[in-house]
Amino acid sequence: MPRHLIIGNGTAGFSAIQAILEYDSDGEITVISLEHHLPYSRVLLTHYIGGHVSKDNLYMTGESFFKQKKVNLLLGAAAVNIDPEQKRVELDNGRVLSYEKLLVATGGKPVIPQHLQKESPDIMGLRTIEDASYIRQKSLSGAKIVIVGGGSLAIELACALREGGNFPEMVVSSSHVLSRVADDEAAAVIQEQIQSYGIRIWTGEDVTEVVHTSKGVEGVVLSGGQEISCQVVVICKGVQPNREFLDRVLPTIRGGIKVDSNMRTDIPDVYAAGDVVEAYELSRQEFCVSAIWPHAIAQGRIAGMNMTGQDVMYEGSLSRNALEIFGLPVISMGITRVPAKRDWDLDVNQDKSSYCKLVYHDAKLVGAVLVGKVEKAGKLQAAIRKAAGIETVLN
Amino acid sequence: MLSIKVDTVKCDGCSLCQLACSFAHMVLNTETGGQQKFPELPDPLLWVKVCEGEVQIDICRHCENPPCADACVAGAFKVDMERGIVEIDQQKCVGCWSCVMECPFGAIRICSHSDKECTLQSRAFKCDGCSMWDKPLCASFCPTGAVQIARNNNGAAAIQRRERAALLQKGLSLGAARYVNREIKHRA
Incomplete structure (x- = not known):
């Protein structure tokens, strides 16, 4: 019986594998992957289309990683049902896998109207x-x-x-x-x-x-x-969580899987991370699906560590985005659209080559939009986190 | 890891560190066969700005748990514990700005050289820890002690070890340290 079973072979799943290996090096991990690929970076796909990255460089790791670390990778299989009582997962090929700890990191799929x-x-x-x-x-x-x-x-x-x-x-x-x-x-x-x-x-x-x-x-x-x-x-109308196979055991009206701050779902010993979950958003102060890379990495790591018996809490997500449009960088973070109410304040600076808007609520920085000159984005993100009560330990 | 202390109160904004940084990297590159062509001094890997009487020194702290590395979608960042630095593999970098968005020290830039021969074009760059020098030149040349760097290749530098010991005393595991900052109320 694999001690740790992970459904999903994306960013969150891979981050969880690394965390589990760090704390439980003979942890017997099995990963179920719908796609016939080693974990790869979805964010690089547009770079691949644009010709900046070769197909080989999309992958986060090679086959040797799984062999060396004795991580069992089942490619081309999908989970169709979970039996929380027996602690078993049923696959579409008829196989049934038992688990001690389960991570659901099935990500999302494109919304097609x-x-x-x-x-x-x-x-x-x-x-x-x-x-x-x-x-x-x-x-x-x-x-x-x-x-x-x-x-x-x-x-x-x-x-x-x-x-x-x-x-x-x-x-x-x-x-x-x-x-x-x-x-x-x-x-x-x-x-x-x-x-x-x-x-x-x-x-x-x-x-x-x-x-x-x-x-x-x-x-x-x-x-x-x-x-x-x-x-x-x-x-390209966004993604929706891949969670249908859970509907029988974890009913929901809409949105992603609910998790607590340890990335646990409502089912004992079942964790969830990445694009499939609804996590706490710092600037908006509500639970929502925020499908971006750094959240998947952090949530996967937290879930993986907790699966090995650590007790680590997730500080919450801060929605943010960076992109470049033909040499013009754009970074936005937190709340960027402001309700026309009191207690909200804007600080806008614009010149020929750049645009910078800072959003304050109750005199606290809660959001920023930067176009052109974006060097200070990281400092602003730290300021937003600090205003939300989070101090980051880096060393 | 490299232990980098920045005290902006001591800094008078002379920017000698920036110049030393440029020179440090130029000397190295011409000595190793001169494959790169520099029409002028290479860009420094740290930045000093004086803004409304306040000085900012943007330099990489070579964090042990670097948010830039977590944010990198191309696997271009690596924490090299032996050399004590966080390094960027510029061959892998796609210039997506994610690391710039994450660094709380504002220490990463994306190269905007239009010179086609520039191998760094549209790639992220930052302090490389001056591995080829005994001590990073920025600190050696700083006349006021605003930038202080100690190298300890055997592991965490003393100051960081003390911090880690303090965290461990609180019952936290090291990798967890970044995330254990605040309790979030469990969802009702």
Whole structure:
């Protein structure tokens, strides 16, 4: 019986493996991976499409790591059910695995709106190596690509395609790109930068229909009535937690798996980490799904350590994002959109090459948006954490 | 690890440390075959800024639990306990700005040289601990003692060992230290 069973082979799962090995070096770990890959960095996928990173360099580790550390890796298997009483996990291939401690790190999957869900390989999200390879290959063969969504993944993909010589078009339902993380002023600068490289952005529009014939995708129809001809539609509308197999034992109305500050779920000896959980968000002071890399690393580590019998608490997440748009860096952290109320205060500095907005609530720093000059971002993040009562020990 | 102490009260903003840093790296590179071409002095790996009468010295502290390394999506950061430094593998770096967003000391920059021959273009760079010198030159040249660096290649430097001992006394394991800062109320 494996002492530690991990469902999911992504960032959080891999971080947990490292933590478990550190504290329980003969800990008998088994990892169940839906994908037929060693753990790889999803954040690098757009860099792979843009040609900055080779496929080999996407991987976080080699096969030898699993052999050396005697971590049992089951590729191409999915968990379909958990029996918390018997402490067993049932796989789709019929196998049943027992556990002492279980970690659910199944991550997320792209949100594809119902009316766009069609049986076509050319209507897709971007989440896996296969997705990225497909988009890269289509891009290199000169296919016209429409990106639905205006978040950071959509922008990174647009930039990557453009660097590879492709001219994608973006369809954004909000009035500007990055509507969740940037304010109107920063978004205007960012949007201008994207457009100046020849990428067309349709704002305030939705894709109402994908024109799809026997030859494949031929175009999309926008809510305003315009038609854009294209061969591939990539939907970047965020991710949703992969947690259906848990519905019977951990019912939920929406959102991710609830965890406490030790990353434990409501089921004894079952932990969860990464994009699949709802964790405490420091600036908003509420529990929410915040699917970003540093959270997956930290949560995976905390869960892994606690699985080995340590007692470590997670300080909470601070939502944040860094991206570069053709040489223009953008970093946003914490709360960036401010309700028009008292107790909220803004400090905005703008010049030709940069934009900086600091957001205060009750005289405490709770958020920041930086465009152009971003060197002080780390110091600001430390200040936001400090205002939230967190001091970080680095040494 | 390298023990780096920065006391900005002592700093008068002369920026000699920055200049020493540039020279330290130029000498090394020309001696090792001169493969890199420097049209001018290389960029320093630390930064001194005087802003409204206050001095800031942005230099990497070579943390044992570095948030930059946790944030790196390309596996480019490594904590080298033997040499006592946090280093960046610039071949792996993709210049995504994540480390810049994390460093609480503002000690990492992304190279913006437009010079195509610059091997650092769009990659992260920071203090490399001056491994080729007995002591990092910034500290050697600092006339006021604002930057003090001690090298202890055998492990944690004395000051950090004391901190670690204090944490251990509180019953915390070392790797956990970063995360045990505040109790978060369990979800109702």
